[in-house]
Amino acid sequence: MKRRKAISLSAGVAGITGLNASNVFAAGSKRFGDTIIPPSKETGKEKHVPIIDAPASVKAGEPFSVTVEVGKTVPHPNTVEHHISMVQLYMLNEDSQFAVNVGTFNLGPTVASPKITVPVMIQSTSTLYALGYCNLHGVWDYSVDVKVG
Numbered sequence: 001m002k003r004r005k006a007i008s009l010s011a012g013v014a015g016i017t018g019l020n021a022s023n024v025f026a027a028g029s030k031r032f033g034d035t036i037i038p039p040s041k042e043t044g045k046e047k048h049v050p051i052i053d054a055p056a057s058v059k060a061g062e063p064f065s066v067t068v069e070v071g072k073t074v075p076h077p078n079t080v081e082h083h084i085s086m087v088q089l090y091m092l093n094e095d096s097q098f099a100v101n102v103g104t105f106n107l108g109p110t111v112a113s114p115k116i117t118v119p120v121m122i123q124s125t126s127t128l129y130a131l132g133y134c135n136l137h138g139v140w141d142y143s144v145d146v147k148v149g
């Protein structure tokens with residue numbers, strides 16, 4: 001099965017979700033439930049992108065740290081009126097059609113910085129997907145591959 005760069009997140013389902021080829025839209029766009037996300041033009045500089053920091057290669061079953069940060073290069077506002085309300089991390093391994101929710105982190109405005117770190121263990125080469133939710137500008141995504149070797 002060919003790997004796809006899109007995942008589908010069913011509304012209200014925070015656990016296991018399905019992949020579907022129909023989730024791929026215009027080049028680089030992705031669909032998350034009813035939300036279509038256009039390709040980021042300035043991924044590294046966009047204040048909403050949830051940048052993932054993870055090792056490129058790990059050992060099977062050994063915990064490693066994954067950090068997801070929104071506003072890493074350009075700070076995002078953190079006020080009651082405009083803030084990152086949630087960060088989610090998903091994992092899809094090369095042998096599965098289903099993305100698994102690694103964690104969902106609800107963030108309080110003004111007091112919680114939109115940066116989370118979580119220990120992760122994988123058994124085979126996987127793709128990590130992060131979603132960042134801005135209360136004004138919607139959901140943004142980012143992904144990285146982590147090899148097991």
Ligand SMILES: [Fe+2]
Pocket residue numbers: 048076082083134135136137
């Ligand atoms: Fe925003």
